[in-house]
Amino acid sequence: MADVPLNEIIGSSPPEQQDPRWQVRVRGLSKSFGNNLVLDNLDLDIERGKVNVILGASGAGKSVLIKHFMCLLRPDTGHIWVDGTDVMALDPQALSKFRRKFGLVFQFAALFDALTVEENCAFPLKEHTKKSSAEIRDIVAEKLGALGLQGTQKKYPGELSGGMRKRVGLARALVLEPEILMYDEPTTGLDPLATRNVDEMILDACARYKVTSVVISHDMASVFRIADRIAMLHNKRILAAGTAEVIAGSTDPFVYEFLRASGVGAVQRIAGGGT
Secondary structure (H helix, E strand, O other), rough: OOOOOOHHHHHOOOOOOOOOOOOEEEEEEEEOOOOOEEEEEEEEEEEEOOOOEEEEOOOOOOOHHHHOOOOOOOOOEEEEEEEEEEHHHHOOOHHHHHHHEEEOOOOOOOOOOOOOOOHHHHHHHHHHOOOOOOHHHHHHHHHHHOOOOOOOOOOOHOOHHHHHHHHHHHHHHOOOOOOOOEEEEEOOOOOOOHHHHHHHHHHHHHHHHHOOEEEOOOHHHHHHHHHHHEEEEEEEEEEEEOHHHHHHHOOOHHHHHHHHHOOOOHHHHHOOOOO
């Protein structure tokens, strides 16, 4: 399969003109920490309602990139649009409201060990809403039930498996009904069965709650199971972007070697029509 030019993959219309297909649009983003240039004039689009995977080696800058989406970091240069809004132009009050669009599922769930599952999931609602205790309890119970975590409300994180902690982290992210869910290396440290369960969790959450999902990963088996779109981050920029089939069939030397070293040669041959 021939490579698709990046400007065709991510859309060539002016990013300041809202295109409903793309929920997040990044143009010309550069970020340094001291003398360390992490991202360099990067362009990226995130497709609404789909599972978007940002793929790259460890240390490539994937976590740094997604932190810019909700202005947890600000770029040295460049622009980020979310639903057509230039997030760099928001004042502090508007930015606080804007961040409610996002839910973040941390790499190791980042649960409070001294709080029960119910208390962990209730925490965002207590901090950011004026809902009653009964309303909060009902919301938490609904989200836990939807994720197969019935009966865990009074358990502590230390009593749960790694996969269950990931699900509690997702339930906590969902209680504020975000439009965009971001997952930071969600399968790190999990065995193959738990990894597959987390993959199914991501797909189910995207379908059930109609959210846009952004997953950063270097777990190739997981990526090809869940991704509607993949963006390959390498050398501080998006090297290639498109469907799994486009990425698997890429003839770019780095993409080819990255996939081959990751053991997904069979996927590549199928996508490319080889034997």
